[in-house]
Amino acid sequence: MTRLERLRLQENAREAGAAAVAADLTAMPLTRLASYVLALPLDDRAARRAELTGALRAAGRRVAGAARGSWGRVAAVLDDSHSSIGSGQKRRRPLAVALAAHYLLEALAKEYAPLWTSGRTDELLVYPFGPTPLGERIIDALETRPDRLVIVSDGFDNAPPGLAADVLRIWRTRLDPGHRLAPGQRVLIAHLNPVYDADDFDVRRLSPGVPTAGIRDAEDLPTLVELARFAERQVGLAGLRAHLDDRTARFLGERA
Amino acid sequence: MSFELEGLETRPAQVWGSVRLVPLVRDEPVPHLRLHRKAYEEPVSVVDVGDGTAYVSFVPHAFVATWNDGDQTPAASYGTRLLERDTAVASPRMPVRFTRRMARKAGKDRLRFLPLHLVVEGYLALHFGGPEILWEEWSRRAVTRGLSPRCEESYLGLRVHGLEDALRIFEIHPGQCGVLVYVADALAGAFVTPHPDDYRALHATLVEDLFGELIYTYGLLGAPAGDLSAGIDGAGITSLHDLRAAAARRREEWAAFHDEVMAGDLFDEDGSRQTVQHLHGFELARFLPSFGLRKENHIGETVTGADGRIAYLKTYRLSDSQVRRGHLLTRLAAHEWRLDATAAALGITEAALALRLERAGFGHLLRQDVLDHYRAQARRGTPA
Structure with a gap:
């Protein structure tokens, strides 16, 4: 059975008492594992806290690598x-990306x-709840006072609407301690949007001055943030290329 | 007569298309009042009231359910009622025959609101009291044969363009107990419950609610609701603390603007109010506007607690023709339902008044022979 099949059959197997289908959670990819955790009822998650947190942390560390x-x-x-409940076809995907990003950033x-x-x-x-x-x-x-700020959100800011755009604009033009020195000295702010807006063929931005990218798997987060750093002139073209070469090698290394 | 929406805080609106939904949030739920447990979609055996003391439950107007007292046919509650804790609803009730039109694609046992324009007419009827027996007969006739073709239509919330999507996408605040619905920034109605769980249970049913022609038309026109959020000017902000203060100020400004300007006409100072029921310190009342023509007129029901704060509120915005009819009825009621006095006050003849009543759909208020007499007079063209 493939890993995904094992994961899917976990709960049924547990009920039927079949132990051979047990999936090894520590070997699961990060975002898939986050989706799995979110599909469990809250009581189950609390009961299996140590196991699930351990698996998520291990996956985060694996993606972070060196x-x-x-x-x-x-x-x-x-x-x-x-x-963040997302669409009916792929439930809770935006929340799964956020949860996976949390563990990856922690690492x-x-x-x-x-x-x-x-x-x-x-x-x-966590479960999808409340306004934004x-x-x-x-x-x-x-x-x-961070060095980097990562926002994982679908951009529908509604409590109150438009405040996020104003905050980001005022921060970058007035309050950021680095903004008078050089663009590369500013706090790196990156907005990663797990939801694709079918009307515009784009993702919804919070602010025009903040680099925004669509994110589907949390494993892509380091690359997207590196691209944001390049856009903010915090890293040069050579540095970006080195990062991408490294990701490629790791990708091929895993597959090979 | 003025109400205060005390204890309810206005939060920023969420807009979808031309529909604006403004949430109202309570710090603490109103104690001792809850929605009747029959109203919950999932069967709820016990409604949690915290300290387990006696509480009063309410059943909203036009709520359709099978009240289990031997009779399994579904019936609609006629007017909001207050009841002792979860007891079965006795009369007044109106048995309902479901036609295909009314059956939505919902679960068999799902409780729903009565989706007929009967609701609004019945509402007006309830408000006016009048000779009881006439209204009963009218309502019985209305259920079996439908209303006079001259009444205007009300539109189910489903048909108000964008309302269903707006309600689905709306993110319910923790502690939210109420909402005001605007279509193209015209206030369609307000809805407040005593407890956040009650609100969550009833939030989606707003789509089964009725809206007048004005709201339906505004929905069709589809103009997106404007951006009412005032931005924060960067001037004078030198720290994050200032930024936070500016954001808080903006929140307060929105709440004040909404309460005074957008929702300011919800309660009419010249309107009237009639208490219907008292139970354990809660008072159920119905309020009517002054029926001023070319103004916003809202009718509704409220349940207020002992401290005068509104615990439950449901309003409906009258369309222009309903306002005209209400105006006529108010004049009649003011003159004790006497045609001659009312006609004199309005400056027309009795015959003209009788025909006006008939045109407005209230011909059955008059005895048949009286109405025939006036009709004949009008045909002949002779004065009374």
Whole structure:
């Protein structure tokens, strides 16, 4: 059986008492594992907390690879509002991406401050709930004085609407301590959007001044953030190429 | 007469297309009042009220359910009622025969609201009281034969363009107990419940609610609701603390603007209010506007607690023709339902008034021979 088949049959196998189908959670890819965790009822998640958290952390560390701990102070604004339930076909995908990104950033950062839009602190028990106060969360995140700020959200800021765009604009033009020095000295802010807007063939941006990219798998997060750094002139073309070559080699290495 | 929506905080609106939904949030739910447990989709055996003391339950107007007292046919509650904790609803009830039109693609046992324009007419009837027996007969006739063809239509929320999507996409705030619905920034109605769980149970049923012709037309026109959020000017902001303060100020400005300007006409100071029921300190009342022509007129029901705060609220915005009819009825009621006095006050003849009543769909209020007499007079063209 493939790994995905094993994962899918886990719960049924448990009920039927078949032990041979047990999937090895520590070998699962990060985003798939996050989707699996979110599909479990809350009581199950609480009961299996150690196992699930261990598997998620291991997957995060595996994706981070050699870059573990190299990102300095990182703050993340993660969207677990009601709209992170995504579409009916692939449920809770935006939330799964956010959860996977959380564990990946935890592995990559030296000091990490996660901020969920609902205000929750126990990430294992998240479910899509509540409105999207992105503006306020971004202010909270910037108060922790990070080197990098990653926002994982579908961009539908509604409590109140438009505040996130204003906050980002005022921060980058007035409040960022590095903005008067050189563009490369600013806090790196990257907006990763797990939802694709079919009307515009694009992803919804929070602010025109902040690099925005669509993200489907959390495993792509380091590359997308590196592209954002390149756009912000924090890394040159040579550095970007080196990063991409490294990812390619790892990809081929895994497959080979 | 004025109400205060105390205890309810206005939060930022969520817009989808031309529909704007403004949430109202409570710090604490109103104690001792909950939605009747029959109203919950999933069978709820016990409604949690916290300290387990006696509480009052309410059944909203036009709520269709099978009330299990031996009679398995579904019936609609006629007017909101307050009941002792979850007891079965006795009269007044209106048995309902489901036609294909009314049956939506919902579960068999699912409770729903009565989707006929009967609801609104019945509402007006309830509000006016009047000679009881006449209204009963009228309502019985209305159920079996339908209403006079001259009444205007009300539109199910499903047909208001964009409302269903807006309700589905809306992100419910924790602690949210109410909402105001605007279509093209015209207030369609307000809805408030005592407890956030009750609100969650009833939020989706707004799509089964009725809306007048004005709202339906605005929905059809489809003009997107404007962006009412005032941006934060960067001037004077030198720290994150200032930014936070500016954001808080903006929140307060929105709440004040909404309460005064957008929802300011919800309650009419010149309108009237009639208490219907008292139970354990809760008061159920119906309010009517002054029926001023070319104004916003809302009718509704409220349940207020002992401290005067609104615990439950449901309003409906009258269309222009309904306002005209309501105006006529108000004049009649003010003159104790006497044709001669009312006609004199309005400056027309009795015959003209009788025909006006008939045109408005209230011909059955008059005795048949009286109405025939006036009709004959009009045909002959002779004065009374």
